[in-house]
Amino acid sequence: MKMRAKLAVLAVVVTAFLWRDTFDPESVRGARVLVTGASMGIGEQMAYHYARLGAQLVITARRESALQKVVERCMELGAQKALYVSGDMSNPADPERVLRQAVALLGGLDYLVLNHIGNSPYGMWDGDTDYVRTLMQINFVSYTQMASAALPTLEKSNGAVVVVSSLLGKMTTPFAATYASTKFAVNGFFGTLQHELAMQGSNVSITICTLGLIDTQTAMDKIRGYTDITPYPASEAALHIIKAGATRQKESHYPWFHWFTCFFRDWFPYIRDICIQKSFNY
Template sequence: MKKKLTTLKDKIVFITGASTGLGEKIAYEAAKKGAVVIVSARREDMLLQVKENCEKFSGKEAFAFTLDVSKPDQIKKVIKEIYQTVGVVDVLVNNAGFGHFEEALSFKMDIAESMFRVNVLGLMYVTQLVAIEMAERKQGHIINIASQAGKIATPKSTVYSASKFAVLGYSNALRLELKPLNIYVTTVNPGPIETNFFDIADESGTYLDNIGRYVLNAEVVANRIVSLMGTPRRELNMPAMIEIAGKLYTLFPRIGDYLAGDLFNNK
């Protein structure tokens, strides 16, 4: 990828956490562009349906692999199978992840550990194994789905924000390491997206209603992500209002604390 890809046709796009939500929508958008789509997730029945839908959109074979990214041995096995049955990956989208909103003093640490195994360590394991092959070819694109929560931490998001801060730090350093190898690294930092993510993250069931106009449409976000595949885009931040707030948070941290603790505290 010495220059921007003009087409995704026949390019191999591998998406983790693709059985529902944003990952599912990314898979469909990539398929519509003619990509060979590989989807992975824990729920095999839902994953197979996504695979079938991708084949309808692309008119070519798609692939599904059951994968729990919290388990390194599974990751190694699945990626080996991908190389043997499909081929080397052109674009990796690390989308697998989950959140849970609760105050730090009552947060169950087994959930915190699970969150880091999925959101951070799983992403690192997958990335390393795929990037090794990309480095040999000196081309590829890694897209890590982070979050605006990795830029602006708010009450009840201590553990989730910490995991996404970690994703951003890892991605920023990885981008510099892989740049000489002609491999792009992009972080996607969306605000709240209307998906089943909040079925787990928000037990109250009121968060999306509370933030109203800031809620993003999954198809819109997926379309933006697919449009930047094969380009050296550093970050994608959505929506614009929260992106501006993130920049103000960095420049004016005291005001940022007020915004995060009061104005944006809707959990």
């Protein structure tokens, strides 16, 4: 019993150490930030948090009218600078163009926050491989394009790439084959890039944020009728991502307990799959 008690205390101490909040808001004040997919959802909430922290922002998405409204709100909230560049990440020419324009507008770059995603079907796989290619360009290839173009600038500023990924890039569930495939690709690429930058002694950090179900309107509309899994607030997820990037974490999880979800993923695969399948309606 004494040994079990000691192990329990050790587990509590280690957990408290791992999840302590070391974020300094002043570290973001004046930082030059590009946030993609910022016209709505998590990206919009990140823009507002960065604004409250006094950052210099460029946001991007497809809809110019929505970007204008977000920029106006960012200035009201205290952003030192808030600008937008519209772009369509399904167009292979746009990712690098947006990155170059953002760097020119900000005079450099400290944070590249890759958050945008394309619309993906939610339901049984229908065999549409053409749309897999389209979504791969938006959700994955454009991430690699922007990160590659940003690395020389981020190297000069000791900057960071912050990648918004998903629990669906770590483990699979029904109804999201196309989306999950793009997130597995994102995790694979940026996990590898973390190793290579470290081996090269690079100044650039890469943070991969693994998110569970977030209560954005798009996500809620898709899962309605399919599952009763509890969603978590987009505003809290957005702040978590900002803190993880600013503290240069290699990987973060929101909600926090998904660290354990990923940790135990492969321990009991049969039970895991039964639990997952029973969490969805078909």
